[in-house]
Every structure is written in structure tokens, then in C-alpha cells.
Amino acid sequence: MKIKRSDFPKEFIFGTATSAYQIEGAAFEDGKEPSIWDIFSHEKGNVKNMENSDVACDHYYRFEEDVELMSQLGLDAYRFSISWPRVLNKNGKKNQKGIDFYNRLVDKLLEKNIIPFITLYHWDLPYYLYEKGGWVNDDIALYFRDYAAMMFELLGDRVKHWITLNEPWCSAFLGYYMGIHAPGHKDINEALKAAHNLLRAHGYAVGVFREIVKDGKVGITNVVMKVEPANEVEEDYQMAVLVDEFINGWFHDPVVFGKYPENAKGVFGKLGIRTYDNDLDIISVPIDFFGVNYYTRQLVTYDPDEPFMYKIVPGNLPKTEMGWEVYPSGLYDMLKKLYIRYRLPLYITENGMAGPDKLEGGLVKDTYRIDYLMKHFEMALKAINDGIDLRGYFIWSLMDNFEWAEGYSKRFGIIYVDYSTQKRYFKDSALWLKDFLNS
Numbered sequence: 501m502k503i504k505r506s507d508f509p510k511e512f513i514f515g516t517a518t519s520a521y522q523i524e525g526a527a528f529e530d531g532k533e534p535s536i537w538d539i540f541s542h543e544k545g546n547v548k549n550m551e552n553s554d555v556a557c558d559h560y561y562r563f564e565e566d567v568e569l570m571s572q573l574g575l576d577a578y579r580f581s582i583s584w585p586r587v588l589n590k591n592g593k594k595n596q597k598g599i600d601f602y603n604r605l606v607d608k609l610l611e612k613n614i615i616p617f618i619t620l621y622h623w624d625l626p627y628y629l630y631e632k633g634g635w636v637n638d639d640i641a642l643y644f645r646d647y648a649a650m651m652f653e654l655l656g657d658r659v660k661h662w663i664t665l666n667e668p669w670c671s672a673f674l675g676y677y678m679g680i681h682a683p684g685h686k687d688i689n690e691a692l693k694a695a696h697n698l699l700r701a702h703g704y705a706v707g708v709f710r711e712i713v714k715d716g717k718v719g720i721t722n723v724v725m726k727v728e729p730a731n732e733v734e735e736d737y738q739m740a741v742l743v744d745e746f747i748n749g750w751f752h753d754p755v756v757f758g759k760y761p762e763n764a765k766g767v768f769g770k771l772g773i774r775t776y777d778n779d780l781d782i783i784s785v786p787i788d789f790f791g792v793n794y795y796t797r798q799l800v801t802y803d804p805d806e807p808f809m810y811k812i813v814p815g816n817l818p819k820t821e822m823g824w825e826v827y828p829s830g831l832y833d834m835l836k837k838l839y840i841r842y843r844l845p846l847y848i849t850e851n852g853m854a855g856p857d858k859l860e861g862g863l864v865k866d867t868y869r870i871d872y873l874m875k876h877f878e879m880a881l882k883a884i885n886d887g888i889d890l891r892g893y894f895i896w897s898l899m900d901n902f903e904w905a906e907g908y909s910k911r912f913g914i915i916y917v918d919y920s921t922q923k924r925y926f927k928d929s930a931l932w933l934k935d936f937l938n939s
């Protein structure tokens with residue numbers, strides 16, 4: 501049975517999400533200083549086809565057109581991130597031109613009755629802070645606190661929904677352990693230190709938020725994966741529990757319970773990898789919601805030859821261009837798991853797919869994306885009907901953009917971007933969404 505927008509609570513919000521480094525471009529203009537991704541993407545071998553976000557979707561100059569497109573679709577909300585090095589320079593001085601960009605963007609959204617959701621950190625750390633140690637330097641939490649306080653002061657009068665960090669798991673483990681994201685380090689001890697400092701930064705920011713934006717809501721967004729055993733055998737089940745703690749629990753438990761998940765912490769301890777217990781009181785200051793970025797499941801199997809005794813195995817479900825299985829029921833399972841465990845309101849801050857999108861005659865027939873979104877909308881509605889306090893759903897992404905190590909080869913947008921002309925085209929999924937939002 502086809503679901504309609506009116507099946508959802510009337511206050512439920514539908515939106516789209518983006519991030520600064522992936523869409524803005526103007527990477528070195530109007531006083532913006534480099535981020536770790538500006539440097540990382542210009543270093544050979546880090547990004548497919550040596551692509552970077554020097555121009556990206558040129559959103560810094562085209563934001564009015566992009567907000568107009570959101571308005572035409574009838575979106576309720578828009579989640580975007582602030583580029584830290586665009587608003588604050590290495591001397592700790594404000595960059596007024598960068599700040600003015602965000603002021604104009606927020607004002608344009610409000611003019612079109614689109615609710616702004618701001619992410620303070622979506623991976624683009626100022627490079628000068630990386631030179632001081634980045635997320636491995638404990639002082640980073642205080643630099644982040646001061647940056648957060650500045651943005652709360654500047655935009656908190658108009659923006660009432662804030663997310664401190666986007667997917668700290670990726671910042672810590674893709675950036676400091678696997679080396680596939682900036683800053684490209686491969687050191688598990690650094691990764692755990694970075695993870696702890698990201699959580700400390702989150703906690704400090706929430707602390708100042710309560711003083712500055714008294715009528716606002718603040719949360720943190722984590723990547724959430726449905727972790728399942730590859731085989732129905734005890735050892736795979738045990739690894740699934742561990743990996744669930746490692747991927748999902750590691751950035752949820754400390755924020756709510758003030759402690760890391762026991763089993764995963766124990767595994768690191770046994771391997772002589774240091775874990776941290778300082779500032780857990782700061783890390784666990786109360787928040788108003790969890791942002792959930794859901795894409796797929798993770799099938800794990802026990803493998804004693806692996807550093808953490810498990811390895812990921814590919815499943816046999818249909819996959820997106822990222823090689824991620826399409827697994828809508830995992831969204832429902834994880835919303836339920838998170839809500840039962842943490843009892844906090846939830847927003848799906850990202851869900852979407854990379855597809856083999858082809859522009860032909862000004863059209864993109866992405867029926868696979870319509871099917872993907874409809875199936876995940878159904879799971880969101882099922883969760884709401886089961887009593888889960890789910891308050892919104894943001895599609896990743898508003899438009900095709902820079903997909904990190906994959907460059908521009910992966911298209912997640914409901915709007916197609918022709919990078920050679922910077923022209924935007926509504927894909928069939930955007931036209932479908934417009935109708936859905938009016939249904």
C-alpha cells in the first residue's frame with residue numbers, strides 16, 4: 501500500500517542534507533583558510549581521479565538558486581554544515597565574509613519557510629589546528645567549544661536546531677585508523693584518542709549551547725549500521741555484538757551513560773590499546789536528540805587472523821553504487837534499538853543512495869532511488885506507528901556532490917549537477933518527492 505505524507509504526524513519534517521566541504525567550493529576565497537580535506541584531496545592517491553572540492557557545486561555563489569530549488573520541492577527543512585575554517589582564522593579572528601555567507605543562507609531559508617538544521621563539524625577541520633595535533637591534541641575540545649559558542653552567538657537567534665558533530669566514528673576511524681579520510685593516519689591509538697576528544701568537544705559545545713541558545717535543541721549525529729552475523733554460528737553472533745558496540749555504541753553510550761561499551765573496551769584493553777575515562781561527565785551532558793545516519797547493514801564473521809578478530813563480508817542483497825546493500829528493515833531495527841536503549845527523540849539526519857544516474861534530455865530516470873526512498877520512508881513510518889519518537893527525515897543528498905574519497909563519481913543527489921556547466925536538474929526522484937510532500 502503506497503504511503504502518503506499525510507500518514508506521518510503533521511509536525512514530522514522532511515528535508516535534505518548536505519555538508520560544506522562537499523558542496524560549497526570557493527575553497528580558498530573570501531578569507532577561507534584550508535581545511536584538512538583541502539590538503540588531503542590535493543595529495544596524490546587520496547581521492548579518486550585526484551578530484552577535490554575547490555569548486556564542487558559552487559554553492560557558495562549559487563546558494564540562492566539552491567534554496568529556491570528546495571522551496572520548489574516543498575521541503576520542510578534543510579541540514580547543512582558550517583565550514584569552520586571559513587568563519588574563524590588561524591589568529592582566532594572572525595572572517596566576516598564567511599560569516600556573512602551563512603547569515604545570508606539562513607535568512608534565505610527562513611524567507612522560504614525552510615527550517616535550518618546546522619551541523620557544526622562535518623569533517624573539515626581547520627588545517628592550522630591539525631598542525632597543532634588536530635583531534636589527537638586534547639586542547640582541540642576547547643578550540644571547538646569556542647568555535648561553537650561563536651556560531652551559537654551569531655546564528656542562534658534564527659537557528660534552533662544544532663548538531664555538534666557529524667559521524668565522529670568516521671572522523672576517528674576513517675581519518676586516524678584506516679587512513680581513507682583526512683588526515684589519512686593509520687594508528688589505532690590515535691584513533692581512540694581522537695574519538696575521545698571528539699566526544700569531549702561535543703560535550704563542551706553542548707555546555708555553552710545551554711547558555712547561549714536557551715530555546716534551541718542540540719544533538720549529535722552518528723552513522724548507524726545494522727550489524728549482523730554473516731553465519732548463524734555462535735562466534736559470528738559474538739563478533740556482531742562486539743562490532744555493534746564498536747560502530748554504534750562507541751559514540752552513543754558515552755554521550756548518554758557516561759561510559760564506553762564494556763565488551764569493545766575490554767577488547768581494546770586486552771590488545772594493549774589505551775582507552776580513556778576522563779571528562780565522561782562533560783561528554784554525557786544531556787542532549788535533546790540523536791541524529792541517525794543510516795545507509796546499510798554490516799555483515800561480520802569471526803576471523804582470528806584479523807587485528808580485531810572480525811572481518812566484514814559482502815552480503816547478497818541488491819547494492820548501490822557504493823557497494824552498500826539496500827536494507828530498509830535495518831533502519832527500523834536500529835531506530836527501535838536506539839530509542840529503547842537511549843530514550844531520546846530521533847531524527848534521520850541522512851538516508852539515501854548513490855545510483856548510476858544518467859542525464860538524458862534533461863531528465864534522470866532514477867526509479868531505483870524512488871524505490872529506495874519509498875521503502876525507507878515506510879520503515880520510518882512503521883517506527884513512528886510503533887511509538888518511536890522519530891521527528892524528521894533528511895534525504896542524503898539535496899544534490900550530487902563531492903563524495904569524499906570517491907570524488908564526484910558517486911551521485912547521491914535528488915538533484916543532478918552537471919559539473920561542467922554547474923546546471924542543476926531535478927531527477928525523477930525529486931519530482932516524486934515534490935508530489936509525495938503534497939500527498
Ligand SMILES: N=[N+]=NCCCCNC(=O)[C@@H]1[C@H]2[C@H](O)[C@@H](O)[C@H](O)[C@@H](CO)[C@@H]12
Nearest residue numbers: 519666667670723793795824850896903
Ligand atoms: N559499508 N559501509 N559503510 C557505510 C558507512 C560508511 C560511513 N559513511 C557515511 O555514513 C557517509 C555519510 C557522510 O555524513 C556524508 O558526508 C557522506 O556523503 C555519506 C555518503 O557516503 C555518508
